[in-house]
Amino acid sequence: MAGGSRGCVTLRGSQFQELLDAKHNVLFDCDGVIWNGETAVTGAPEVVRLLKQRGKRVFFVTNNCTRPRENYVQKFSRLGFTEVAEEEIFSSAYCSAAYLRDVAKVQGKVYVIACSGVIKELQDAGVPVVEEVGDEEPGTTIYNCPLDPDVKAVLVGYDENFTFMKLAKASCYLMNSDVLFLATDPDPWHPLRGGRITPGSGSLTAALETASSRKATVIGKPSRFMFECIASQFDLDPARSLMVGDRLETDILFGSNCGLSTMLTLTGVSTMEEAQKYKDSESLERKDCVPDYVVESIADFLEALEE
Amino acid sequence: MAGGSRGCVTLRGSQFQELLDAKHNVLFDCDGVIWNGETAVTGAPEVVRLLKQRGKRVFFVTNNCTRPRENYVQKFSRLGFTEVAEEEIFSSAYCSAAYLRDVAKVQGKVYVIACSGVIKELQDAGVPVVEEVGDEEPGTTIYNCPLDPDVKAVLVGYDENFTFMKLAKASCYLMNSDVLFLATDPDPWHPLRGGRITPGSGSLTAALETASSRKATVIGKPSRFMFECIASQFDLDPARSLMVGDRLETDILFGSNCGLSTMLTLTGVSTMEEAQKYKDSESLERKDCVPDYVVESIADFLEALEE
DSSP states (O other), X not given: OOGGGOXXXXXXXXXXXXXXXXXXXXXXXXXXXXXXXXXXXXXXXXXXXXXXXXXXXXXXXXOOOSSXXXXXXXXXXXXXOTTOOGGGEEEHHHHHHHIIIIXXXXXXXXEEESOHHHHHHHHHTTOOEEEOOSOOOTTOOTTTOOOOTTEEEEEEOOOTTOBXXXXXXXXXXXXXXXXXXXXXXXXXXXXXXXXXXXXXXHHHHHHHHHHHTOOOEEOSTTSTHHHHHHHHHHOOOGGGEEEEESOXXXXXXXXXXXTOXXXXXXXXXXXXXXXXXXXXXXXXXXXXXXOSEEESOGGGHHHHHHO | OOGGGOSOEEOOTHHHHHHHHHOSEEEXXXXXXXXXXXXXXXXXXXXXXXXXXXXXXXXEEEOOXXXXXXXHHHHHHHTTOTTOOGGXXXXXXXXXXXXXXXXXXXXXXXXXXSOHHHHHHHHHTTOOEEEOOSOOOTTOOTTTOOOOTTEEEEEEOOOTTOBHHXXXXXXXXXXXXXXXXXXXXXXXXXXXXXGOEEEOHHHHHHHHHHHHTOOOEEOSTTSTHHHHHHHHHHOOOGGGEEEEESOIIIIIHHHHHTTOEEEEETTSSOOHHHHHHHHHOSOHHHHTTSOSEEESOGGGHHHHHHO
């Protein structure tokens, strides 16, 4: 097959059925794929229920680090997904904690610049945390603030309480090259209601990378680790797995990086035009952002599942 | 002359005299060149005095944006430099204000993430400023905080009171492509006493560049603007100007970018070994960081000046 013609296939009738027959595992991104904010994508709860009924294994893979897994279970339940278990949810917060405990085997404390979802996952994983609570003595500056000699890793995620002092302390910790430098995810920004945006973990990470002259190990999509994290618990065959997402540069690239089949759904950020641009590009790297399949919505699974 | 043999010349006797005869303007960086913290480099005040006595024009060109020019005059005086005038001092704060007023001719307010030195220079230049004073109503979030429709530029510098909210607001302002995006200087970090570091303007700028998907126009060295700012007021001939600095990647590159002769002094950050590495490099870009001349200290000027 010519390189230029691969990808962006709109599945019809029996093709969808054949794809489902070939795959045993379906990985869904959350925001923009199965819900938008507090509204489930129409048909999404039924799709998840029917996939499981057909014996498929379903996983949820999200770069969003703001909630611990137990809160995700509550949200799934609230939006009508009745059979989603904590074990099926892989967030960048959970996977960062797993990385620190099981891969890096960090022997010491982690200095965390992130939200409570990350702190909670680290605590659940038994990883000791140094959390900045902003109750410093008056007159504390970067010149005289205490630095904990037991800190062996710095983890950056989404943090609405980010300050110069946190950035400065983290920079000082990272002067020791034995201290690990991790980021939950690379997301540069997130859309908000009313056309505003909010800086993402990737923005805060960029500040710390510049100040420390180091590069962070990024846990979230598109890096391979979140797939490895699932595979370590569920013995996944990449060839029999499908990644469904709404962002070409994270979800689809993640699928390509891990050897999965990929499907773009148009209920979120990326558009068919953007996918086509990647397809028309001459760059091999950009080709990795081209989805194998495109659907309007994951509700398109229903026809194949209800037969 | 073979490309590899140019630069890093240690001047001896009459060579120093010849260089001084050929140059009419001497530009000094401050930190690490004429002083370190609150201590003048030995002989520096005498060098400045004698250069002026010989009819040379002397300028001070610093990326440090923390002080307004009037405070620099006080510091010069305090450290024994008795004849330095405000007009001879070009800081990234002063030059940013000049750029906004004279080059960008900004018609509206500037949202400033920086220290008081920058605010003061903008006010002195008559540029309207929106300054974040941290007195927001309780419950104010990035979802509901007021955004000023008159903001036409965002300026980022060194800011020890940097917060997530400032970053988020600036990101929202920069969604409008008509809003200018400026940074005082690119310095990634600064050394502190006791082996610590503090994040520089470049670190905060990196966060905002990532969150806004835009690139800042950087005013400080090594970009050419600070030289253009001096030249617009003093009619400088680059061929008759010498730039003296302690950092290869800012001071020396700045001199190269502006067509000046360049001199590295070893009383600050960069070393002779680092200069030699750039000289040995095959990359043309790296060659621009090779100084024409190297001195142990600017006190080496004295012998040539006292004759």
